[in-house]
Amino acid sequence: MGTSTAASAGLGAGVLPHWHAYAKTGRDVDRAGFPYGQLLDGDQWLAKPRDWIAATLHDEVAAERWMKEQLAAYPPANVAAHGYAHATLNTRLFLTREPHRDVWAHYWDRHGREVLRLLAPCPRPIVSWALKKTPVECPETRAQV
Ligand SMILES: [Zn+2]
Structure with missing residues (x-):
């Protein structure tokens, strides 16, 4: 596999890196109950119950596909909105070049849903x-579950 992502990110040996995907829509975003300003913090999400995980992806191709499918399923009210454009522009970059970073999308869709x-x-x-x-x-x- 050449230079391993795990080694370059300083991870322990023996644990293959992966991504846990989280998805909340509409009022469920508020109901998630995150402290103000911490909605996009992966540490906060990973600490939530296991059944909050929408998917676990084991490589960047699968992770990127998941995000693309989500964005396609929930078209934005405004494609230029920061929290949508950010995801379309940076998902691949983060997954492949900066895999230690949380990848996120946060916007309002055409039906007014967060x-x-x-x-x-x-x-x-x-x-x-x-x-x-x-x-x-x-x-x-x-x-702990
Ligand atoms: Zn994990």
């Missing part, structure tokens, strides 16, 4: 600025 989609890389990367906090465990292998 759309929140997020791909959270897992395990969480160990980066220097995060040394003081314990990385969130993989929701699929932790003891």
